[in-house]
Amino acid sequence: MFALFRLLVVLLFIQTIAYIGLSLYSRSVRKGKLEAHWDKKDAMKGDKDIFVERGLKRYDASFRRKLILGVYIVPWAGIVALIYIRNFM
Template structure:
């Protein structure tokens, strides 16, 4: 049992590292896209305010919430495998 606990804790640590990395990467990509849009459209006004508004909208978006799949998908796969091996 302790081996399984260590395995699950290790998986949780790896998932947390992946979640943090993906969150930072995704936010950075969004920032770069907003800045590129600003430059391409030659929008008049405060660039930093435009980017900040875009990032606030991104924080509320469904795409941002999809990153939580880093936690959900592996656990669902593990539980499915356990069920299939033991009960089918």
């Protein structure tokens, strides 16, 4: 039982590292796209930093950002499915 607990803690730790890495990468890509969009449009008015900040706030509330939580959900669902298949089929 202790070995299973240790395995699950290690899995959770690895998932957390992957989640943080993916979140930072995804946010930096989105920021780059917003800056490129600002640079491409000559008729944009206002401050570039405010435009990027507003875009990142919208991104933080988006569904795409929440999809990164699949890093936690998919492996646990796979483990549960394997246990079910192994024991009941």
